[in-house]
Amino acid sequence: MSVNPDKMDLPPRGELFDFHGVSMTHYFTDNWENVQNFQARPDDILIATYPKAGTTWVSYILDLLYFGQTALERQTSIPVYERVPFLELTPPDSASGTDLVNNLPTSPRLIKTHLPVQLVPKSFWEQNCRMVYVARNAKDNMVSFFHFDSMNMMEPEPGDWNNFFQRFLDGKMVFGSWYDHVNGWWKKKQTYSKLHYMFYEDLIEDTGREIDKLCCFLGLSPSAEEKKQILACVQFDNMKNNNMANYSTFPSMDFKISPFMRKGKVGDWKKHFTVAQNEEFDEDYKKKMKDPTLQFRTEI
Template sequence: MASTKMDLPPRPTLFDFHGVSMVKYFTDNWDNVQSFKARPDDILIATYPKAGTTWVSYILDLLYFDDTISDCRSSVPLQERVPFLEISAPHRPKGKDLADQLPTAPRLIKTHLPVQFVPKSFWEQRSKIVYVARNAKDTAVSYFHFGRMNHVHPETGDWSCFLQNFIKGNMVFGSWYQHVNAWWDKKQTYSNIHYMFYEDLIQDSGREIDRLCSFLGLSPTTEQKEHVRAKATFDNMKQNKITNFSTLPLMNQSVSSFYRKGAVGDWKNHFTVAQNEQFDEDYKSKMKNPGLCFRTEI
């Protein structure tokens, strides 16, 4: 194990990138990412980190390709089937190159980019976009544990330090508040965005899969939908080497599992009363849109 650790790159540092906190692993390939040539049938899965990206990616992969997966593709990990557009990290191919080489139609591509950073071709081609949002408190907790084990992110510090940085927007991919609000605003002018909530998926994944199919113009049978729902449960995805990121050396899952809890309301095990009061006060000042409502428990 020691030799593997020595091969890991040093943790990156945050810097301001056009008004958004970023690290080099998501900006090093910037010009190529920005000139990415989207297609009309591409589907972009857009999220702030730790909002259910992998879950929705897998649901879409199953809906489109589960019946057609050849033996050679059945062992391809999800991060290659649904590439992470902007990533440019050591020991792995660039996400943009993987997206260019996808043999599937539609191509499923994921991003954490704030809406203003999405390559122009997605808008020009009228590509469909599935945006998934999760409540801020659970996102902060999940992001904290993710940062502890993921070497393409900066050192997290302790929980209270991390939470203050989250409130200030000093996170990779910037402020949660700006991210979810700007994508919500974009939905009002760009009709090909389907805006989903993690909490709704947890509460009734069958209903959310129905809504997703309706947006995408898919009409799977009841049996097919049930099959997708059953394969894409938290426990199944945690055990499945295709979806559990167990092959990525940059993630040390002995520190924290990529699939930790997948629950709504785990923030209550982390926030102190004082932290919660401060967070709620700050939240009210930043979340003014009455149409955009999050649930912190279900």
Template sequence: MTDHEFPDVASMKPCIRPDMFDFEGVFLTRFFTDNWENVKNFQARPDDILIATYPKAGYSAIKNPRTTWVSYILDLLYFGNDENQTSQPIVQRVPFLESCFQEFSTISGTEMADNLPTSPRLIKTHLPVQLVPKSFWEQNSRVVYVARNAKDNAVSYFHFDRMNMVQPEPGDWDSYLDKFMQGQNVFGSWFDHVSGWWQKKRSYPNMLYMFFEDLSEDTGREVNRLCSFLGLSTSVQEKEKITKGVQFDAMKQNTLINHVTIPFLDCKISPFMRKGKVGDWKSHFTVAQNERFDEVYKQKMKNSGVTFRTEI
């Protein structure tokens, strides 16, 4: 086993779900604060690409939920012809910066990022904008943020927390939805997260703000946007190949992407990559829940300036 690999599932002891606590105004667990000094002082580079999302906002990677879709697209755009690179699991190729799963891995997210042999380095995070290491802004690193509508995000995060043994116990759907509306989730409030990054976009030009719904509606169009933002002259044929390869069904079958071997993700409870569709919230929200959610949403997002679609 290399430093980057997780131990065999059969050798694992039962995992005790962690407590969540307020950390600098954001709810986190020890898996994201134990290495905080190294996260805070992480030295970004000018050619780094930081991929940021709220958890479960766009096909994921170890508790790194939903960053995986764009992580995989960028990985293919830059390193798709490198067999040594693409034969490794996505969690090694695009490290999760703030992760520190000491019971499961001997190497932290910051160490994995520091040890990346690639240029540019692709690094992912779920941190709200105010907790991102300052060096990313100082180095003018490129940032890609992916946001997903709140209702689908809540449903996806609920099912993810059910199967993820390093997340707090989610409880039932109704109580979970109340906590989601109150911002009592790991990585804090969805409302604050998407709004904070949207505000940052206005003052930080080296950032692309993307929407899960747009990626779902026309992946090829969004790949073109990424290429334009990054200044890549990828051929039409290669972009078409990548677009086909990153569709949900293809990614769900890819064991280097779908995380079926990660010991603390119990895919018997819920698959890591579950549905990946826009509008799945309709099969979970009751009429009363939807009305309650809409009222909270209207209040919390009234001054945000960012608009989401809940169906396409």
């Protein structure tokens, strides 16, 4: 049997199973006790999203806002997934997310999660931590997730587009249903004042405006020059070409299949959805999106 040397270091695919009512793979549950017992600090900032909704983008923005001027070597020598650790991730042969967070030298600690709101460790609420949630319209989110699952070996095999489309509608995705995720966090925002809920489409439309809102929420006041520098750094093409931001050094991803940062556009779903799929999706969406105050844009 011949072995492809490029594939030798890639981990086995994660298999979906039900975990507290949410679809998961073992890569996100192996360290569960340490995740649930994680001790948050009052100045921690939790960046929460459904997968493929702009997590890395907002993580990078926050990292630059807090440490862009003072810790310049961070930007050139430490990948973003180590600067903003993924709390519940337990990758093969490397440190768990909780260990990475506990070893962070910076303050505040920037922490990433994809957990639905009901599974977030309770110490974040007890410490009254600030949280930034980023939501992306379901159609583009689905397309991005499809390409991501193709190239990330820790994810379940995506299958063909038609199967994946159905799985997404059924909520059989890692971290569960998109509908439950975006709605759960939106509902939490009504009772938890330290939660800033952002939309991917707004960030695409006017990144500067959304950074201003973030600064307002976090009590930051960067100079005009600092803001200009950050805006340049976080343009999609600049991030895509930045090895410290584009996950090209992350071991479980096969960039020959797809880049981690693919297009970063609103409306790419139109190249994937058939007319029939679009109609089916819209019908399903009407049934599941009951809260009229949560509105998404599928084009801008």
